[in-house]
Amino acid sequence: MIEKMKFISIIGPKAEIDRVASEYLCRYEIQLENTLSELKDLKNITPCAESNPYRDVKVRADELAARLADGTQRSQTYDRLDAGQAVSLIEELWKELDVCKKAKSSLEEERKKVIDLLTNIKPFQNLHYDVASILHFKHIKFRFGKIPVESYSKLQEYLMDDICSIFDECGRDENYIWGVYFVPAAEEEKVDAVYASLHFERTFIDDDYEGTVEEAYDKLTARKRELDGNLRELEDTFQDKLESQKYKVLSAAQTITESSEYFDVRRLAAFTKAKDTVFFILCGWMTQEDAKKFEKEIEGDADIFCMIEDGKGESLENRFRKPPTKLKNPKIFKPFEMFIRMYGLPNYQEFDPTIFVAITYSIIFGAMFGDVGQGLCLFVGGMLLYKFKKLNLAAIVGSCGIFSTIFGFCFGSVFGFEDVIEPLWLRPTEAMTTLPFIGNLNTVFVVAVALGMGLVLLMMVFHIINSLRAKELGEALFDTNGVAGLVFYGAVAAVVVLFMTGHSLPAGIVLVVMFAVPLLVIACKEPLTNKLNKKKELIEGGKGMFVVQAFFEMFEVLLSYFSNTLSFVRIGAFAVSHAAMMQVVLMLAGAENGGTPNIIVIIVGNLVVCGMEGLIAGIQGLRLQYYEFFSRFYKGDGREFTPYAKTAKSN
Structure with a gap:
């Protein structure tokens, strides 16, 4: 069914709007609407022109809270901070974090450079010569790099004696040999061409090394360890300070988040001035039950006034935007609301077809898939999956399994065997009518x-x-x-x-x-x-x-009446086809004429039929709901009731 809605307007001094949001809007389910749009006939009302002062600090508070190991928890030993204290604390810590980030950025930039130097020079550690001296040769050119093993063999065997070059091997693996070759400046182009033809890949060494390659590598490694330590020290120092104020930070983050949400309520409010006081007006939809409770509670609040539209005279949906839809069904039928939402929620004037869909869909499925054994499997599997995973579709499968079991008794079928029990009604493949x-x-x-x-x-x-x-x-x-x-x-x-x-x-x-x-x-x-x-x-x-x-x-009307009526033949057709498919399974298992069945074939066959035909029956049952039923009476153009507290939580 659809909950009865009331349109409510809340009025009070502008200074009280945050209190209203925290004390009432977060406890009662109210869907706020844009007041200017809803009360467009009122004069002298204006929107809020202020920007949210908590927007930037909320981002900072969230980042600081996320740096704490259990940022989702909050201490109960600290009193809640007010908005001013919370903002001051977050801004102070953010400044320190900013200084820490800048220092880390400088160290990380140097660390990256050191790592690049180490990467470039690591393969040449066996070159026992001062790197800086090599880099400043004037008449001798050098090339650091690697050459494939097979190419190096060709170089030694055929070319080394014919070119003016010395290759100093520094290291190797199964694919490449690293080293450096030297060549007179006059022969540079010729020798470079030869090495290039042998797939020599150059490594460019920066002029930032001191001593031999081994000494430079050791110095760079030591510098990297030093930089790593400095980075850890910077991070740990700030993190220790943050942890020392952990619960205050979490409390401040929660206060700022709530203050930001409360301030955002102003975007939906309208403001008007009477004498020297500015008043706010908030309006929205509440269920009839909640509206009565809210009206009774607010009677004791001298600063706040509320007005509830009772629907007398001109209807609510004509004076205001179409009321939202809130479904309220017994727990046993709630999973079937999934099918309703897939098609579209009913509008406020329609009736909720959830219970009708739950009953007819389950009956139709059971009629098309009547089998005691398979129905019980669907019921048990669906209910277990719903219990542990809370999947609405699993609950629907379980419900359909109950009716499959019932029709299984009516058809006298247990896992396809029709000689175990007598049918309470008929056997689909045998019963005929003249x-x-x-x-x-x-x-x-x-x-x-x-x-x-x-x-x-x-x-x-x-x-x-x-x-x-x-x-x-x-x-x-x-x-x-x-x-x-x-x-x-x-x-x-x-x-x-x-x-x-x-x-x-x-x-x-x-x-x-x-x-x-x-x-x-x-x-x-x-x-x-x-x-x-x-x-x-x-x-x-x-x-x-x-x-x-x-x-x-x-x-077209007469044709549609005829075709829609014949469309229901599919229910009987699937009941017959299910029985026929199980007869095929029993035949393959050798269970016909009282023979001893092959258990493995029976199990596999039941699984295949249960999965394949169960899916088809489910789809066909849903098709009948949408095309044969809903198309005749249901629009499904409603909008869902979304209370402020739920919206604020999701944000």
């Missing part, structure tokens, strides 16, 4: 169509109720799913039942009235609705166009 002019037809098909016709009639009743609630009298009376459609389809259903059961039919004049008059009314829906609404122009586009359009619309 109908006039049709002959023998599977009984479950006949029952499925009859069930579908009954549900279609019920959907029409729902449509009439929703239309009357929305004050759309034309829709309620003249629509294909209104009173006219209900009379026509009901007459067709009654005639079919009487004929198939061998009873005498009503007189011809009665049939003409029951069939022709409703269709004529449906065809003339537009002019009749315009007449009812007292519009001057009854027919748009001329009478000729109206007649042509009405003719084709009637053809």
